[in-house]
Amino acid sequence: MLLAEFQGKALLRSAGVAVPHGILARNPAQAAKGRMALPAAVKAQVGGGGRGKAGGVVRAQTREQLVAAAERIFATEFSGQKPRAVLIEPWVAIERELYLAVTVDGRAGGYVVLYSPVGGIDVESGTPPLRYEVGPASNFRGYRLREVLRPVEAGVALRERLIELARTLLRIAARHDCTTIEINPLAQLADGSLLATDAKVVYDDSAAFRSSDIAAAVEAERRRHPPPIARALAHRLMLVWLDGDVGLISGGAGMTMVTMDLIDAAGGQPACFLDCSANPTPEGYRMAFNLLDRNPKVTVILVAMFGDGVHIDRVARVMKEIMQKRRAKKPVVFRLNGTNAAKVAEVWAGTELYNHAALETAVWQAVALARAAPP
Numbered sequence: 001m002l003l004a005e006f007q008g009k010a011l012l013r014s015a016g017v018a019v020p021h022g023i024l025a026r027n028p029a030q031a032a033k034g035r036m037a038l039p040a041a042v043k044a045q046v047g048g049g050g051r052g053k054a055g056g057v058v059r060a061q062t063r064e065q066l067v068a069a070a071e072r073i074f075a076t077e078f079s080g081q082k083p084r085a086v087l088i089e090p091w092v093a094i095e096r097e098l099y100l101a102v103t104v105d106g107r108a109g110g111y112v113v114l115y116s117p118v119g120g121i122d123v124e125s126g127t128p129p130l131r132y133e134v135g136p137a138s139n140f141r142g143y144r145l146r147e148v149l150r151p152v153e154a155g156v157a158l159r160e161r162l163i164e165l166a167r168t169l170l171r172i173a174a175r176h177d178c179t180t181i182e183i184n185p186l187a188q189l190a191d192g193s194l195l196a197t198d199a200k201v202v203y204d205d206s207a208a209f210r211s212s213d214i215a216a217a218v219e220a221e222r223r224r225h226p227p228p229i230a231r232a233l234a235h236r237l238m239l240v241w242l243d244g245d246v247g248l249i250s251g252g253a254g255m256t257m258v259t260m261d262l263i264d265a266a267g268g269q270p271a272c273f274l275d276c277s278a279n280p281t282p283e284g285y286r287m288a289f290n291l292l293d294r295n296p297k298v299t300v301i302l303v304a305m306f307g308d309g310v311h312i313d314r315v316a317r318v319m320k321e322i323m324q325k326r327r328a329k330k331p332v333v334f335r336l337n338g339t340n341a342a343k344v345a346e347v348w349a350g351t352e353l354y355n356h357a358a359l360e361t362a363v364w365q366a367v368a369l370a371r372a373a374p375p
Helices: 005-014 030-031 064-076 142-149 156-175 207-210 212-224 227-234 253-265 284-294 314-325 341-347 359-371
Strands: 023-025 042-045 057-060 084-088 098-105 110-116 131-136 178-188 194-196 199-201 238-241 246-248 273-274 300-307 333-340
Touching: 005 042, 005 084, 005 178, 005 199, 023 030, 023 131, 030 064, 030 227, 042 064, 057 064, 064 084, 098 156, 110 142, 110 156, 142 300, 156 194, 199 212, 207 212, 207 314, 212 300, 227 284, 246 253, 246 284, 246 359, 253 273, 253 300, 253 359, 273 284, 284 300, 300 314, 300 359, 314 333, 314 341, 333 359
Parallel strands: 246 273, 246 300, 300 333
Antiparallel strands: 023 084, 042 057, 042 084, 098 110, 098 178, 110 131, 178 194, 178 199, 238 273
């Protein structure tokens, strides 16, 4: 579960990570009453990305601008949801914007540290971040990260600050069952110190049984969302509605994001971010189809799966059963790949289901069907 920025920063602050001192306002009236040095940053608190480009982060030079920015942000939807609050912080004089994250990666057998010497809203369009594959958090070694940083960061002091911060983030992630902690931008100030001006923290929902904090956060998130999102969360599906018409059912945030990019490159528009990786079961997949079939904006559904731990022939059997019982007429395009993918054709023998040999061709067909759909 993705925490709002103010929640992520509270977790970092509790571990000694430097974050700006801010004021949380849950409505425009509270924003108007808050006392904050100017200029200030007024930041939408939402559970999705891309708010900076969508006008969710505003610089206010005066109190009038601050109040107007808060009112406008509260009235705006970001990724299909209105902000639960705005965070008002002093506008930081940043010397450099960096990027630092720790995240779970199956290839590393645990955590990986990601670093880029260039952060900010366009970090994904630049050179891929440098990687230090840690594995279990206890395997972290400062000298290993130092070797990764040395080619891009000549300053010894900065390298050592980054190493210590990465060590702290790994400690937080392991202690609090976080799958991702991302700081972007990580601000380097004029005195060389580092400040987490943003914080993206993702809890592992599967750990709710042993963590009262996660259980409480998951329940609060379910109550806050409208019924479709609440149903998705109840089935451990990550759902964010978007403005397009190509519904996407996928597994894993990386796979989902790649497929969304391919849809966009093919001239289409994804209707959602729908990640089933936390619940790859018949119940989870049925709920995913139910959510997309009920959304009138969705004209075609693309199922893009790559199964490593999950055997794809089992997924194919579930899809076959769902399609046999499904009443909706929206076309469905499949690309199932991974362990036992060669058995999909055998499982689907005698049906009209077809598994595309390449993700790109599946995407192109889905976009073409969406274009041909009646308005």
